[in-house]
Amino acid sequence: MPTQKDPIRVAVLGQGRSGLDIHCRYFKTAPHKYQIVAVADLLEDRRQRAESEMGCDAYADYCDILARGDIDLVVNALPSHLHPQATIDSLNAGHHTICEKPLAWSVAELDTMIAAAREADRLLLPFQQSRNAPHFQKLLQVIDSGVLGRIVQVSISFSGFARRWDWQTVQEYRGGNLLNTGPHPMDQAMRLLDFKEPDQILCAMDRANTCGDAEDYVKILLRTKDKPVIDVEISSCTAFPQPMYTVHGERGGLSGGPAGLAWRYYDPQKAPEQSLIRSPLPGPSYCREELKMIERSWAPNEDEQNAFTYMSNAYYDGVFAALREAAQPEITPQQVRVQIAVIEECHRQNHLSQLPPQGWPKECTT
Numbered sequence: 001m002p003t004q005k006d007p008i009r010v011a012v013l014g015q016g017r018s019g020l021d022i023h024c025r026y027f028k029t030a031p032h033k034y035q036i037v038a039v040a041d042l043l044e045d046r047r048q049r050a051e052s053e054m055g056c057d058a059y060a061d062y063c064d065i066l067a068r069g070d071i072d073l074v075v076n077a078l079p080s081h082l083h084p085q086a087t088i089d090s091l092n093a094g095h096h097t098i099c100e101k102p103l104a105w106s107v108a109e110l111d112t113m114i115a116a117a118r119e120a121d122r123l124l125l126p127f128q129q130s131r132n133a134p135h136f137q138k139l140l141q142v143i144d145s146g147v148l149g150r151i152v153q154v155s156i157s158f159s160g161f162a163r164r165w166d167w168q169t170v171q172e173y174r175g176g177n178l179l180n181t182g183p184h185p186m187d188q189a190m191r192l193l194d195f196k197e198p199d200q201i202l203c204a205m206d207r208a209n210t211c212g213d214a215e216d217y218v219k220i221l222l223r224t225k226d227k228p229v230i231d232v233e234i235s236s237c238t239a240f241p242q243p244m245y246t247v248h249g250e251r252g253g254l255s256g257g258p259a260g261l262a263w264r265y266y267d268p269q270k271a272p273e274q275s276l277i278r279s280p281l282p283g284p285s286y287c288r289e290e291l292k293m294i295e296r297s298w299a300p301n302e303d304e305q306n307a308f309t310y311m312s313n314a315y316y317d318g319v320f321a322a323l324r325e326a327a328q329p330e331i332t333p334q335q336v337r338v339q340i341a342v343i344e345e346c347h348r349q350n351h352l353s354q355l356p357p358q359g360w361p362k363e364c365t366t
Contacts (some may be wrong), residue, residue: 007035008323009072010068011095013062013086015039015046018100019077024054026312029130035261038065050202061084068210072323075094075127078098080174084109086199091116091124096323098125101183103336105174106344114333125319125329126336131191132314135258135303140191147265147294148249154192155246156185159238162209167316169212176214177234178205187231189222195335198222198230203346208237220346251291258307260299267290 010027012019019039029035035085039050040062043234047058059065062078065087074090076083076099090097103126104110104229117124130136143151168175178186216236223229233242236311244257252265272289281287304310321327347352 003196006324007031007033008320009037010075011034011038011065011067011068011071011073012038012077013040014077014079014100015041015043015050016077016079019075020046021247021296022308022312023075023077023098024050026309027310028054030313030316032315038068041063063089064360066095068089069083071095073098073319074358075142078359080179081172083141084113087124088116088296089115091120091122092268094120094122096123096125096134096321098127100127101343101353102174102179102340102343103183103333104340105179105347107285107341110333110337110340114337115153117333118179121183123320123322123329124332124333126333127315128183128331128336129311129315131187131331133258133307133312134155134300134310135189135244135256135261135307136188137182138298139247139254142261143247143249143292145253147296148247148253148263149179149265149268151247151249151257153174153229153231153248154189155231155248156189157215157233157235157244158185158243159233159235159241161239161241162236163211164236165211167212169210169214169216171212171214175212176205177216177236178218178220178346179214181234182218182232182343183339184334185232186342187336189220189232190335190339191341193222193224193227193338195338197341198224200224201259201342201345201349203349205350206344210236215350216301218346219239220342231290256298258300262295262297264293266293275299303346 012023015205024036027036036054036056038057040059041047043061050056050058065140069160074095074097076087076097078086080102083099087097087099104113113124167173168180202221204219206217207215208217218234243255244282247254251268252263254261254263271291318330322329
């Protein structure tokens with residue numbers, strides 16, 4: 001039986017960009033907490049690299065890994081269309097399971113995954129590390145301080161200009177900007193709404209620079225009672241991108257992203273008193289006043305400058321606490337369920353295919 005001090009024994013499904021460059025990359029920096037026991041990948045060269053560089057076992061079929069009895073945690077970093085079934089297989093085999101984004105593409109699919117976790121008495125852990133981004137945490141801190149007053153709108157832009165031609169541009173494999181990049185800003189958007197399902201969802205999708213049939217432009221507007229309007233943009237055809245965050249508040253606003261944030265606001269106690277004037281103003285004049293704006297800024301410290309490492313450390317510290325110290329997971333599938341409901345509605349509005357891909361995996365029988 002592992003103790004609180006023993007490293008968590010991990011199996012990683014998939015050795016593509018996410019499995020290798022995100023998850024295994026982190027695990028190799030924290031051997032006192034995590035030990036890579038095995039990986040799975042269809043490609044032989046990736047399996048050989050894992051055996052050579054990480055000294056772990058490697059399998060072509062992920063079902064063979066799940067049959068092992070020496071695994072504490074499975075990380076599902078397979079291609080997107082394999083996420084739900086492989087995660088359910090892992091849970092059914094008795095393993096706590098981290099699943100990469102997108103966790104699912106429909107509420108029904110996610111509910112099946114949640115039920116599997118409940119039945120197996122194992123943790124289903126969504127990989128939504130962007131919630132730990134230092135710039136996003138600072139944005140929340142500024143908003144919560146109240147200096148900007150009531151927040152009217154928050155705009156989130158994960159946009160740039162790029163062409164793409166890989167499998168993540170194909171609907172059949174659950175590609176497209178919304179399911180690929182989208183879970184990062186969408187998780188932040190849901191956090192800003194305290195994970196309340198929006199009252200109104202408006203979404204527009206388009207294809208501009210992609211070789212596949214999935215979208216590479218997404219615009220989403222979310223309205224929720226007693227919450228700010230949330231504007232999310234995920235575009236690959238933005239040659240002049242806006243700041244990652246723009247906050248509109250009754251007393252000021254905020255702008256910025258990973259490199260730093262700036263915000264300005266006025267002190268209502270020190271502002272000139274004004275009252276409504278219904279009659280015409282004297283002369284051809286407009287409302288003018290001198291509001292003294294307070295300027296503040298934030299820049300990441302040395303640890304925060306490498307956002308990838310910072311987010312991974314924060315996320316996996318939480319996973320370690322959950323598995324070794326019985327702490328409550330910070331990021332739950334129930335929270336992500338709200339995000340999936342929004343994504344599903346966006347797809348409905350834009351008539352994207354909901355058919356499963358060819359070669360849809362059958363559940364493991366071992």
